[in-house]
């Protein structure tokens with residue numbers, strides 16, 4: 001079967017079928033973090049910013065919970081998909097095209113919570129861009145506001161290729177997603193990835209492939225980066241089980257880490 005090269009973010013539905021599966025759990029976890037680590041009270045309507053908001057799965061879920069949501073993304077297809085999914089639910093969100101490295105807010109606002117899950121922060125490939133991103137998010141938060149980042153930490157000792165597989169289905173469209181990660185290049189702080197989507201709809205199957213790179217972080221590299229942004233303090237860590245009752249340390253004993261950064265002031 002012919003494999004098409006594509007940017008999988010140009011086909012938001014296929015991305016969403018795979019990644020939407022944890023959305024409700026992630027949204028509830030983000031809300032619980034604001035109660036535990038900032039002065040928000042349970043049930044309070046929050047002003048929330050999502051850098052690189054993608055297909056809008058969390059934008060939509062959090063808007064449904066009554067929060068005031070804003071987001072931006074590099075990819076116009078993702079933004080359009082988000083706008084279209086909000087419409088039938090009569091939900092509103094401020095959405096605009098922007099890059100994590102140099103985004104600007106469309107109006108002067110200050111947020112209670114910003115979040116960037118599922119390793120998206122690692123798309124920022126250079127240290128300067130990562131610092132600029134963190135500083136811009138810090139400026140967008142009110143004092144006491146939180147920035148929650150979920151990333152897969154890199155184990156530089158691992159020299160094997162890694163593979164993950166997810167399957168999802170919606171309205172007769174089946175997606176099998178195979179993601180392959182090559183061993184990291186520690187010197188360059190890069191890892192190469194490839195995602196192959198096997199898409200079956202209307203009894204036809206096609207395969208599309210995307211290749212990209214992530215910046216790598218182990219716990220020490222993440223700590224060094226955060227130290228350069230004094231406006232944000234790491235107040236807690238969790239893992240991708242999203243269990244508010246089970247905080248972790250920022251160390252290399254696990255790979256899927258959720259950092260809770262608080263704007264002091």
Ligand SMILES: C[S@@+](CC[C@H](N)C(=O)[O-])C[C@H]1O[C@@H](n2cnc3c(N)ncnc32)[C@H](O)[C@@H]1O
Pocket residue numbers: 009019050051052053054055056057058072073074075078098099100101116117118120123124
């Ligand atoms: C893994 S998806 C995450 C989307 C969403 N945050 C979520 O949790 O489902 C990554 C998103 O990052 C966007 N992206 C990649 N690099 C970016 C950059 N430098 N600035 C802004 N968006 C970027 C892609 O277009 C894509 O929508």
